[in-house]
Amino acid sequence: MTAPASALQPLQGSARVWGTIALSTATFMNVLDSSIANVSLPAIAGDLGVSPNQGVWVITSFAVANAISVPLTGWLSQRFGQVRLFVASVVLFVIASWLCGLAPNMATLIAFRALQGFVAGPMIPLSQTLLLSSYPPALAGLAMAMWAMTTLVAPVMGPLLGGWITDNISWPWIFYINVPVGIVAAFSCWSIYRKRESATRKVPIDAVGLALLVTWIAALQIMLDIGKEYDWFHSGLVVGLAVVAAVGFAFFLAWELTEEHPVVDLRLFTRRNFWTGTVATAVAYALFFGNVVLLPLWLQQFMGYTATAAGTIMAPVGLMAILLSPVVGRTIGKVDPRRYVTFAFLVFGLVLWLRSHFSTQADYATIMIPTIIQGVAMAFFFIPLSTITLSGLRPEQIPAASGLTNFARITAGALGTSLSTTLWENRASLHHAQLAESVNAGNPAVQSAMGGLSAAGLSPDQVLAQINQLANQQAFTLAADDIFYVSALMFLLLIPLVWLSRPQRMGAGAADAAAGAH
Known part of the structure; x- marks a missing residue:
């Protein structure tokens, strides 16, 4: 029983x-x-x-x-x-x-x-x-x-x-x-x-809502993942996926708002705290996770790091979070959560601004320092934002609200990964073209480099291949810097959104759910 x-x-x-x-x-x-x-x-x-x-x-x-x-x-x-x-x-x-x-x-x-x-x-x-x-x-x-x-x-x-x-x-x-x-x-x-x-x-079970949910999310994600390979909207397949995603999303919204037992309770978005908290969580997590994927790719493909070395660079990201999260958990009832989230977004902005200055000469310590600092932002990010999102809800609404916020966060993380890697390659192509313009016989630096490589015993074709490889490394580094910089600005732009919310004191059940909602 x-x-x-x-x-x-x-x-x-x-x-x-x-x-x-x-x-x-x-x-x-x-x-x-x-x-x-x-x-x-x-x-x-x-x-x-x-x-x-x-x-x-x-x-x-x-x-x-x-x-x-x-x-x-x-x-x-x-x-x-x-x-x-x-x-x-x-x-x-x-x-x-x-x-x-x-x-x-x-x-x-x-x-x-x-x-x-x-x-x-x-x-x-x-x-x-x-x-x-x-x-x-x-x-x-x-x-x-x-x-x-x-x-x-x-x-x-x-x-x-x-x-x-x-x-x-x-x-x-x-x-x-x-x-x-x-x-x-x-x-x-x-x-x-x-x-x-x-x-x-x-x-x-809302079978129609679930089918529509799978359809538009799958179409959108596949479109983002294959877009560059198929030259984006010059491809009929990409255009078709975009249409399926847009139409599927529109039907999904209409169906879920009228269904008695919706798979996703979109009516929660009528609450100011919920929609501001959920949107801030989703966008911030997309930025965070996109950059977490991008950094080890850059380190291994263009900085010569092994998988283990790239892992040691990424590992300290949670150390400060582990130390500070209990402090946030104990004080969240006494401090306006919007202050904590603002602090977190400022720290994220600082971390990404520091990364936007990386060069091909960046040493291990230079790359590691922002990763350690990022843990501070993580501690002040998840629990306070969950507190804002769930505040003012009735106990019976919290499971659905927490599930919907997690759905938005995870989906945004996947989209952020696809967008960051796609934009990285696009920006790298642009930077490579700009660098290639300056690689000519009249450039003294190019003449000196080619002379040095020729003296080392490389053939003319090998010299040009080496120069192109150096340009490629520089182009992808500059492209990564662009994404880090734009991400830093976007974290700062999220701060006013957080202050649109009006957090209320929650009961024990809501507080517990907020503590673990991430």
């Missing part, structure tokens, strides 16, 4: 400890997979015979499928039960990870990554729900702080672990490591929580 979550007593002693560890392990595995492939993209793309730009699909396919499945968590948990759904999600994630490692080509890997992202959707929201049911209300804040630590440590470990595995074993093992971890997590969660299953009931 199942019982409503509210009727369950908190776990005690070792059961609570092991339950927390099991849930955190599953969450860690999920979040780790959103970043572990970032530094491995060049190796994956090279091994499977595609360009690094096409390799980005490995990240975006996971994110888009994950975003689509997050809004289904509520319906699935009511239909099958929270514990059964969570354990099934972990088991399917393990199977999908194993299939990713076995993928013989890029198309298969992308398909299995999409499957992995889709089955992962319920894991994070349900891990929060099950964790909160394990603790008494007085310790709910502690439970969410521990959960948040897991989600901050995983992005730190992802690039480092992914880089080391890629350099010392082989890239499929970034997926295979999920198999033993996931099996242990699933077995432990089932052993501890199976007698705490939530009540189930048959509820209608």
Whole structure:
């Protein structure tokens, strides 16, 4: 016999400890997979015979499928039960990870990554729900702080672990490591929580809304991912995808606003705090994640870094966040969250402004410093923005609101990845053309460089190839600087949007949800 979550007593002693560890392990595995492939993209793309730009699909396919499945968590948990759904999600994630490692080509890997992202959707929201049911209300804040630590440590470990595995074993093992971890997590969660299953009931699903959601998001993401390869709107395929995305989105809006049981409750956007918080979260995360993907690509392709070295550059991004997040969690009820978010966006702006000054001569310390500082912004970004977004909502509205915000954030992250890599290549082509204009026989610097290369024993063709390679390195570095600079400006422009909100004090349930909403 199942019982409503509210009727369950908190776990005690070792059961609570092991339950927390099991849930955190599953969450860690999920979040780790959103970043572990970032530094491995060049190796994956090279091994499977595609360009690094096409390799980005490995990240975006996971994110888009994950975003689509997050809004289904509520319906699935009511239909099958929270514990059964969570354990099934972990088991399917393990199977999908194993299939990713076995993928013989890029198309298969992308398909299995999409499957992995889709089955992962319920894991994070349900891990929060099950964790909160394990603790008494007085310790709910502690439970969410521990959960948040897991989600901050995983992005730190992802690039480092992914880089080391890629350099010392082989890239499929970034997926295979999920198999033993996931099996242990699933077995432990089932052993501890199976007698705490939530009540189930048959509820209608918005099949039309879901189909429209999948259609317009998939069309938009594919359009962004193949746009450069197909010369954008000079291609009938790209134009067709753009039309499908636009029409699908329009029908999706109309359907969801009139459906009695919508898959995504768009009526929440009538609330000022919700729409300002959600838009700020989505845009900020798109900027953040796009740059997190771009930096290791630049380091490995044009600065000579190995995957491990690029991973060590990215790893410290969460260190300051881990130290400062508990402080933010304890003080969020006393400080206007808009002040915290403003501070976070200013720090993000500073970090990206520092990166916009990178050159091909930048040393390890110069590249590392902004990464460490970025952790400060992360600590003051997620929890305060979630607090703004969910403030003023009734308790029964919070699950849908949190799910919708997560959907917007994950989707924006995938779009940000595609846009940043596409713009990077476009700007690099422009800079390369400008640099090529100055490479001529009348330029003393060019004459000196060519003379030095010829004296080193290179043939005329090899000299020109070397000069072109140097121009290419410079062009992609300048293009990365452009994106870092524009991203810094956009973070500053987001600050007035945050101040349009009017945060209200929330009840305990809303505060707990805000603490873990990211």
